[in-house]
Amino acid sequence: MPSSGGSPPAVEVTDLVKRYPASTTAAVDGLSFTVAPGEIFGLLGPNGAGKSTTIGILTTRLRASAGRALVGGVDVVGDPVAARAQLAVVPQHNNLDRSLTPRQNLVYHAAYHGVGRAVRNARADALLDRFGLTDRADKRIEAYSGGMAQRLMIARALIHEPAVLFLDEPTNGLDPQSRRLIWSRIRELRGRGVTVVLTTHQMNAAAALVDRVGIVEHGRLLTLDKPGNLVRGLAGRSILDLTVTPAALDEPDELLRALSEVSGVRKGERLAAAPPPGAGAANLRSGLGLGGGAGFGAGAPAAALAALARRERAVATLAPDPGGRQRVRIRLHLATDPATVLGPALTILTTRSATLTDVHIAEPSLEDVFIGLTGRDPR
Numbered sequence: 539m540p541s542s543g544g545s546p547p548a549v550e551v552t553d554l555v556k557r558y559p560a561s562t563t564a565a566v567d568g569l570s571f572t573v574a575p576g577e578i579f580g581l582l583g584p585n586g587a588g589k590s591t592t593i594g595i596l597t598t599r600l601r602a603s604a605g606r607a608l609v610g611g612v613d614v615v616g617d618p619v620a621a622r623a624q625l626a627v628v629p630q631h632n633n634l635d636r637s638l639t640p641r642q643n644l645v646y647h648a649a650y651h652g653v654g655r656a657v658r659n660a661r662a663d664a665l666l667d668r669f670g671l672t673d674r675a676d677k678r679i680e681a682y683s684g685g686m687a688q689r690l691m692i693a694r695a696l697i698h699e700p701a702v703l704f705l706d707e708p709t710n711g712l713d714p715q716s717r718r719l720i721w722s723r724i725r726e727l728r729g730r731g732v733t734v735v736l737t738t739h740q741m742n743a744a745a746a747l748v749d750r751v752g753i754v755e756h757g758r759l760l761t762l763d764k765p766g767n768l769v770r771g772l773a774g775r776s777i778l779d780l781t782v783t784p785a786a787l788d789e790p791d792e793l794l795r796a797l798s799e800v801s802g803v804r805k806g807e808r809l810a811a812a813p814p815p816g817a818g819a820a821n822l823r824s825g826l827g828l829g830g831g832a833g834f835g836a837g838a839p840a841a842a843l844a845a846l847a848r849r850e851r852a853v854a855t856l857a858p859d860p861g862g863r864q865r866v867r868i869r870l871h872l873a874t875d876p877a878t879v880l881g882p883a884l885t886i887l888t889t890r891s892a893t894l895t896d897v898h899i900a901e902p903s904l905e906d907v908f909i910g911l912t913g914r915d916p917r
């Protein structure tokens with residue numbers, strides 16, 4: 539997190555509450571956090587957690603039911619006009635003015651914020667260039683793709699050089715090219731000293747981009763820390779995914795139960811469907827120096843298994859998928875080194891005549907932290 543150098547927080551939220559009329563529960567329910575100047579702060583949470591409502595209050599679109607919110611040291615309720623001069627917001631939905639050209643959207647927005655003519659034209663040119671829109675600056679907005687419209691909305695938000703930029707789902711529904719451009723431009727803002735508060739459901743991008751992340755649910759903060767610290771909190775917990783074909787008379791749930799009872803397994807679960815074979819797979823047979831065929835058990839060389847387990851990510855193909863029989867994916871959540879679980883797990887598979895076709899060892903991610911805190915049920 540960039541040092542605030544003793545200056546006040548860019549955003550300060552204290553005991554914030556929002557109750558919508560006719561709703562029995564609070565959308566924001568006593569939220570408190572601060573964001574340092576120049577920080578990129580991620581507000582994560584499941585659908586309906588209260589993220590957009592919080593941003594709505596901070597950007598003066600909504601009025602809080604209780605609590606306090608300051609942006610750039612300005613109380614958003616006490617002095618919304620001064621607060622709006624400090625901030626900019628890119629909402630979830632396209633609110634560009636379709637009666638204007640893209641360039642006019644930028645220039646008129648700058649004029650609204652009192653930016654002089656020469657400066658606003660120069661800034662519009664620079665921003666159109668930064669967001670890859672120069673060639674289409676004078677076309678009709680209707681001809682813009684979703685990615686272009688989103689880039690233009692971010693450019694428009696930046697034209698009065700706000701101290702704090704709020705982005706609500708900035709890359710939702712965009713193709714990978716637009717997503718990468720937007721994440722990269724947001725990263726650049728840190729170098730320019732702009733504070734960014736964003737919401738997203740894209741955990742990998744958030745983990746790579748934000749300085750700190752707050753995870754909210756039911757309008758309350760569940761945790762707030764650097765992504766690395768949150769993931770390290772799950773240290774020693776790796777995940778072992780096995781794709782297996784149980785023996786004809788075996789029950790997948792019985793197999794799962796047996797694997798879940800291996801020492802070092804915290805929890806076992808069945809995943810939805812078997813992945814397509816292939817893509818990116820390393821061949822465990824050659825990697826381990828083992829012969830072909832199904833059913834590797836206790837006889838497999840322990841050192842080779844340990845070498846596999848030490849690899850940060852390993853996807854391996856052990857045996858061909860026997861046609862016709864249903865494969866199942868089993869995820870084992872481990873509280874120990876995968877090397878110590880693999881041997882006993884393979885013994886169980888061998889004993890039960892199951893065929894193992896894929897092994898995947900994964901380190902925990904921010905998404906695991908998120909799921910661990912907020913659960914698996916869709917909202």
Ligand SMILES: Nc1ncnc2c1ncn2[C@@H]1O[C@H](COP(=O)(O)OP(=O)(O)OP(=O)(O)O)[C@@H](O)[C@H]1O
Nearest residue numbers: 558559561565583584585586587588589590591592
């Ligand atoms: N105008 C409104 N009137 C009544 N209830 C609302 C209104 N807007 C949002 N809510 C409710 O407030 C809660 C928080 O919604 P909010 O949109 O802030 O969540 P969110 O975390 O941004 O969700 P998402 O990830 O889906 O955008 C939800 O239960 C939602 O149904």
